[in-house]
Amino acid sequence: MRLLALALHRLAWFAPTLLGLLVVTFVISRIIPADPVALVAGETATPVQVEALRRELGYDRPLPVQFVDYVVRLVRGDMGTSLFTRRPIVEDLRHRLPATIELTVVAMVVSVLAGIPLGVLSALWRNSLLDHALRVVTVSGLAIASFWLGIMLQLLFAMRLGWTPLNGRLQGFPPRSLTGFYLVDACLTWDWATFGTALLHLALPAATLAFPALATLVRFTRAGVLDVMQSNFVLYERAMGLPRPLIVWKYILRSALTSTVTQIGLLFGILLAGAVVTEAVFDWPGIGTYAVNSILRSDYNAVMGFTVWAGAIFIVVNLLVDVAHTLVDPRERTT
Amino acid sequence: MSAVWFVVTRLTRDRSALIGLVLIALLVLSAALAPVLATHPDDVFELHPSERLAAPSGAHWLGTDRMGADVYSRLLFGARITILIGIIAVGASLAIGVPIGLVAGYHHGWLSDLLMRVSDIFLAVPQVVLAIAIAQTLGPSLPNVILALSVTYWPWFARVVYAETRALQKEIFVESTAALGASPWRLTVLHVLPNIASPIIVRASIGMGFTILTAAALGFLGLGPPPPTPEWGRTIAESREFLPDAWWYATAPGLAIFLTVMGFNLLGDGLRDVLDPRLRRSRTARDG
Numbered sequence: 207m208r209l210l211a212l213a214l215h216r217l218a219w220f221a222p223t224l225l226g227l228l229v230v231t232f233v234i235s236r237i238i239p240a241d242p243v244a245l246v247a248g249e250t251a252t253p254v255q256v257e258a259l260r261r262e263l264g265y266d267r268p269l270p271v272q273f274v275d276y277v278v279r280l281v282r283g284d285m286g287t288s289l290f291t292r293r294p295i296v297e298d299l300r301h302r303l304p305a306t307i308e309l310t311v312v313a314m315v316v317s318v319l320a321g322i323p324l325g326v327l328s329a330l331w332r333n334s335l336l337d338h339a340l341r342v343v344t345v346s347g348l349a350i351a352s353f354w355l356g357i358m359l360q361l362l363f364a365m366r367l368g369w370t371p372l373n374g375r376l377q378g379f380p381p382r383s384l385t386g387f388y389l390v391d392a393c394l395t396w397d398w399a400t401f402g403t404a405l406l407h408l409a410l411p412a413a414t415l416a417f418p419a420l421a422t423l424v425r426f427t428r429a430g431v432l433d434v435m436q437s438n439f440v441l442y443e444r445a446m447g448l449p450r451p452l453i454v455w456k457y458i459l460r461s462a463l464t465s466t467v468t469q470i471g472l473l474f475g476i477l478l479a480g481a482v483v484t485e486a487v488f489d490w491p492g493i494g495t496y497a498v499n500s501i502l503r504s505d506y507n508a509v510m511g512f513t514v515w516a517g518a519i520f521i522v523v524n525l526l527v528d529v530a531h532t533l534v535d536p537r538e539r540t541t
Numbered sequence: 542m543s544a545v546w547f548v549v550t551r552l553t554r555d556r557s558a559l560i561g562l563v564l565i566a567l568l569v570l571s572a573a574l575a576p577v578l579a580t581h582p583d584d585v586f587e588l589h590p591s592e593r594l595a596a597p598s599g600a601h602w603l604g605t606d607r608m609g610a611d612v613y614s615r616l617l618f619g620a621r622i623t624i625l626i627g628i629i630a631v632g633a634s635l636a637i638g639v640p641i642g643l644v645a646g647y648h649h650g651w652l653s654d655l656l657m658r659v660s661d662i663f664l665a666v667p668q669v670v671l672a673i674a675i676a677q678t679l680g681p682s683l684p685n686v687i688l689a690l691s692v693t694y695w696p697w698f699a700r701v702v703y704a705e706t707r708a709l710q711k712e713i714f715v716e717s718t719a720a721l722g723a724s725p726w727r728l729t730v731l732h733v734l735p736n737i738a739s740p741i742i743v744r745a746s747i748g749m750g751f752t753i754l755t756a757a758a759l760g761f762l763g764l765g766p767p768p769p770t771p772e773w774g775r776t777i778a779e780s781r782e783f784l785p786d787a788w789w790y791a792t793a794p795g796l797a798i799f800l801t802v803m804g805f806n807l808l809g810d811g812l813r814d815v816l817d818p819r820l821r822r823s824r825t826a827r828d829g
Contacts, residue, residue, distance in 0.1 A: 479667030
């Protein structure tokens with residue numbers, strides 16, 4: 207019951223935060239610009255067209271009325287039409303979301319599988335050669351511009367060595383669409399050739415996206431393990447003469463990794479944000495590339511639609527992380 | 542003054558903080574002395590079509606770009622833009638975030654809740670996403686990039702200041718100053734603020750790195766200052782169509798961003814170690 211109450215408490219935060227996001231995007235798109243309609247209409251529209259569009263969109267009404275209308279439309283899933291694709295923006299985004307999620311999840315799996323063990327080793331073998339080498343990696347991971355890292359990987363592995371494709375998600379026909387995730391679809395349809403190609407296409411963008419996340423995870427895990435190693439209960443266990451492997455594997459790791467779980471959830475959000483730039487570099491057909499192309503084409507509605515979507519996804523992920531954290535960490539339950 | 546001296550000497554003893562300081566010093570030097578250090582100082586605005594995309598050589602240390610301009614010289618002038626963006630955006634975020642954090646931390650009630658909920662909303666969305674929306678709305682230019690970054694970064698300072706102010710309120714010296722009849726204004730600005738300077742400074746250093754990285758990403762996406770401004774992110778975007786042949790064109794500005802951001806991150810980490818209240822308390826206990 208207590209858990210349910212906690213989950214409900216988090217949910218109660220969700221609605222105001224989402225509404226807050228809508229206020230922010232409303233202010234950005236309707237109040238900051240000198241003439242929001244001119245932005246929506248694009249650079250080629252004539253003054254007459256702009257005026258017609260203003261009445262059509264209801265931008266001539268008072269701002270509070272416009273805001274209510276804005277929220278109602280968004281709740282119904284209406285973000286307007288893209289100037290370029292001439293399709294509803296929601297359709298465009300929904301169509302492209304699986305590509306982004308596939309890339310983000312693969313990057314997250316890579317960073318978690320590599321980052322946590324490396325962080326633990328780095329803490330256990332403190333000041334060893336590995337620890338120093340990993341410190342260089344973590345410092346670089348947080349300082350490197352991901353778009354530049356992507357370009358350098360392309361230069362080396364795709365252009366010079368020719369080991370991986372340069373960009374895109376797949377050459378040739380995609381697997382029969384069941385989920386929209388190529389890796390999953392290829393598995394389900396037993397199409398291993400496509401699975402391999404899709405994986406090869408994923409290698410560079412996923413590595414680009416995973417690198418900063420990996421750096422964060424190594425750093426965080428290392429600090430967490432070191433922290434626990436110095437805690438009183440570990441001192442007690444050592445004093446009691448428990449064997450070191452038992453202390454490390456059973457007590458230290460369990461305690462240190464619960465806090466890492468929160469970090470993983472937060473990483474997913476950070477990775478989604480990083481995907482915008484990474485996708486642009488690799489022409490990955492996700493919502494990030496959509497946003498960047500919309501910027502280049504001055505497709506204003508599409509950019510704002512992307513902002514609302516990305517913001518909403520981010521908030522939902524944070525909510526799930528909060529709830530998951532309450533479930534995983536026993537300390538959260540008792541307090 | 543002795544406190545500053547203490548921090549500086551401690552920083553120079555820490556190897557990574559020292560590397561950070563050196564990198565930042567190099568950045569500042571390149572920006573300040575750009576006209577002197579540049580081998581082709583006029584290349585920021587001049588075209589030399591005959592020399593375009595030349596490989597690194599004695600005449601052009603880092604090669605030339607698509608306009609035939611010297612990459613090294615443009616890099617130096619780009620450092621000015623980077624510093625400008627970083628300092629103004631972080632300064633503005635400080636100017637917005639610190640007072641909001643102080644007020645929210647000191648004040649208990651609806652105002653505090655409102656201020657922190659507003660900053661939570663900004664923190665709930667990735668900075669680059671909101672910055673893209675703002676920069677796109679205002680149009681690509683240097684002031685607009687700075688504005689977009691400031692509007693999206695201040696909540697980090699508000700958070701830190703809020704948490705620290707709340708923690709300090711439990712301290713006896715704050716309680717006794719309040720009991721002596723100090724006004725809220727006097728209490729927060731003269732007594733609370735100096736005591737939370739350390740986390741603010743640490744955050745500002747890391748914020749410089751973060752802001753410069755986001756600014757480069759905006760430049761790369763075409764939302765930064767328009768050409769011919771030698772902004773590093775835009776230069777990387779321009780260089781892409783000349784790969785893999787003109788590798789120097791894309792490599793140099795990326796390395797510049799990397800070293801700059803690393804400098805601020807290392808300095809931030811070093812400052813955190815030096816300014817850690819626990820370390821300082823043990824020192825004063827020993828000294829006095």
